[in-house]
Amino acid sequence: MSEVSLETIVSLAKRRGFVFPSSDIYGGLAGFYDYGPYGTQLAKNIRDLWWQHFVEKVPNIHGLDSAIIQNPKLWEASGHVAGFNDPLVDCKNCQARHRADHLAGVDSTDLKKLDELIKDKPCPKCGQKGHFTEARTYNMMMKTYVGPVEDNENVAYLRPETAGSIFTNFELVRETTRAKIPFGIAQIGKAFRNEISPRDFIFRTRELEQMEMQYFVDPKNETEEYENLRKFNWNFCIEAMGFDEANLQWHEHTEDERAHYARAAHDIQFKFPFGFKELWGTHNRSDFDLTAHGKASGKELNYFDPETEKSYVPFVMESSVGVGRIFLAALVDSYAEEDVEGEKRVVLRINPKLAPVNVAILPLMKKPELAGKAKEIYTMLNQSTNLRIEYDETGSIGKRYRRQDEIGTPKAVTVDFDTLENDDVTIRDRDTMEQKRVKITDLAKELSNDS
RNA sequence: GCGGGAUUCGUAUAUCGGCUAAUAUAUCAGUUUUCCAAACUGAGGAGACCAGUUCGACUCUGGUAUCCCGCACCA
Numbered sequence: 001m002s003e004v005s006l007e008t009i010v011s012l013a014k015r016r017g018f019v020f021p022s023s024d025i026y027g028g029l030a031g032f033y034d035y036g037p038y039g040t041q042l043a044k045n046i047r048d049l050w051w052q053h054f055v056e057k058v059p060n061i062h063g064l065d066s067a068i069i070q071n072p073k074l075w076e077a078s079g080h081v082a083g084f085n086d087p088l089v090d091c092k093n094c095q096a097r098h099r100a101d102h103l104a105g106v107d108s109t110d111l112k113k114l115d116e117l118i119k120d121k122p123c124p125k126c127g128q129k130g131h132f133t134e135a136r137t138y139n140m141m142m143k144t145y146v147g148p149v150e151d152n153e154n155v156a157y158l159r160p161e162t163a164g165s166i167f168t169n170f171e172l173v174r175e176t177t178r179a180k181i182p183f184g185i186a187q188i189g190k191a192f193r194n195e196i197s198p199r200d201f202i203f204r205t206r207e208l209e210q211m212e213m214q215y216f217v218d219p220k221n222e223t224e225e226y227e228n229l230r231k232f233n234w235n236f237c238i239e240a241m242g243f244d245e246a247n248l249q250w251h252e253h254t255e256d257e258r259a260h261y262a263r264a265a266h267d268i269q270f271k272f273p274f275g276f277k278e279l280w281g282t283h284n285r286s287d288f289d290l291t292a293h294g295k296a297s298g299k300e301l302n303y304f305d306p307e308t309e310k311s312y313v314p315f316v317m318e319s320s321v322g323v324g325r326i327f328l329a330a331l332v333d334s335y336a337e338e339d340v341e342g343e344k345r346v347v348l349r350i351n352p353k354l355a356p357v358n359v360a361i362l363p364l365m366k367k368p369e370l371a372g373k374a375k376e377i378y379t380m381l382n383q384s385t386n387l388r389i390e391y392d393e394t395g396s397i398g399k400r401y402r403r404q405d406e407i408g409t410p411k412a413v414t415v416d417f418d419t420l421e422n423d424d425v426t427i428r429d430r431d432t433m434e435q436k437r438v439k440i441t442d443l444a445k446e447l448s449n450d451s
Numbered sequence: 452g453c454g455g456g457a458u459u460c461g462u463a464u465a466u467c468g469g470c471u472a473a474u475a476u477a478u479c480a481g482u483u484u485u486c487c488a489a490a491c492u493g494a495g496g497a498g499a500c501c502a503g504u505u506c507g508a509c510u511c512u513g514g515u516a517u518c519c520c521g522c523a524c525c526a
Contacts, residue, residue, distance in 0.1 A: 014462080278525095365483095
């Protein structure tokens with residue numbers, strides 16, 4: 001198991017075109033990152049794999065792709081407008097920052113009232129009384145304006161999570177798919193949060209991409225459905241992503257940790273270089289969302305059960321994971337260094353399905369006869385398979401193997417002088433470095449089997 | 452947001468108040484019929500940004516930005 005440092009991952013990510021600081025030439029922008037050529041492909045492969053497992057292969061889960069900007073009423077009903085307006089104070093003595101409403105012991109956003117209530121309270125950190133700044137709010141939702149005039153009438157928010165619009169589309173999806181409970185709605189998309197302090201590379205960013213699935217169930221089955229979803233999420237990490245089980249653990253939220261909507265919450269934590277941290281959340285959101293949106297919109301979001309002929313508000317079991325986080329986990333999980341004849345070899349032992357490049361085509365040397373043959377094979381495979389193939393002729397053959405190792409390419413095909421005589425090539429394996437000789441006519445089949 | 456540290460070729464490091472900024476590696480071109488980062492030759496590539504001090508600043512000072520570490524935050 002690897003104990004790779006974050007610096008090593010950041011350096012590799014930049015050096016090999018996985019992740020760049022956003023607007024790098026201007027000095028970057030905190031909380032935002034750009035994905036380079038290999039990173040873009042890796043992220044796409046992760047999304048595709050998730051979509052396959054959560055939508056395409058599941059008959060009663062349906063896909064959705066909703067707008068990033070929604071009617072602001074949605075976020076009022078969901079509790080985000082209030083929740084993202086946490087009143088905060090700083091202790092002028094020790095600089096610690098606290099939630100004013102927590103200090104006051106009340107649930108309020110009235111800043112003046114809170115100032116009054118906490119006036120004589122001690123700072124939880126240093127114990128000093130009467131040193132708090134005035135309460136301020138830090139709205140964590142990104143604001144924008146819809147229409148040409150920037151005023152309060154036109155305020156809108158970039159969604160802070162993808163879940164909201166799944167609830168607003170609940171009835172339309174149910175109707176168009178004729179779905180019966182239990183069923184799910186899944187979505188992959190960007191969300192935005194004005195995090196106070198983005199941290200740990202791409203772990204906590206201000207622009208994030210979520211893969212979420214909300215599963216609507218009969219309240220009487222909540223526990224069973226919740227447990228099933230937890231297992232499903234865990235299995236995806238182990239079986240589909242191929243993560244080392246030793247890098248994963250469960251964390252159950254205590255009542256204090258839980259969000260306002262959650263009846264139960266379990267995180268899958270991954271062993272990042274900065275510790276075990278949340279990778280994937282499973283939440284029992286109860287009927288909180290459908291009830292809230294039903295009330296606020298005036299359109300009841302009930303489900304009529306045709307068997308019992310009764311209506312009820314379904315419970316929501318939520319599965320939520322960030323693309324950036326699972327991307328980072330994939331790099332950390334697969335990064336390995338080993339000694340090969342006294343030299344250090346860096347290899348990403350990543351799930352072949354996720355690898356940005358499946359196959360590298362390499363002429364043994366940059367000779368016209370070898371390069372020509374290799375390019376022929378490249379074209380042939382490109383046309384006859386769905387493999388992602390890369391051609392490389394610069395540098396020694398050993399150097400090119402190591403280049404591909406570093407980006408996790410599972411197979412390399414090498415064209416040598418025997419190829420010209422016998423129409424066969426070697427396939428070199430990323431993990432074992434072993435080679436086998438294969439006829440060019442069998443190449444497509446041979447490579448497709450492995451990927 | 453608070454406190455601490457850092458910022459020099461793509462990456463990792465060095466040096467210096469006068470810089471023509473060094474080394475390794477990486478990259479590119481070439482030589483070598485070369486299967487695990489070989490060697491050799493050559494090429495391109497840098498002091499985050501903005502001010503100040505100074506005859507002169509990559510070097511000193513201040514601010515800003517970004518990254519890392521701790522704290523807080525994570526609805």
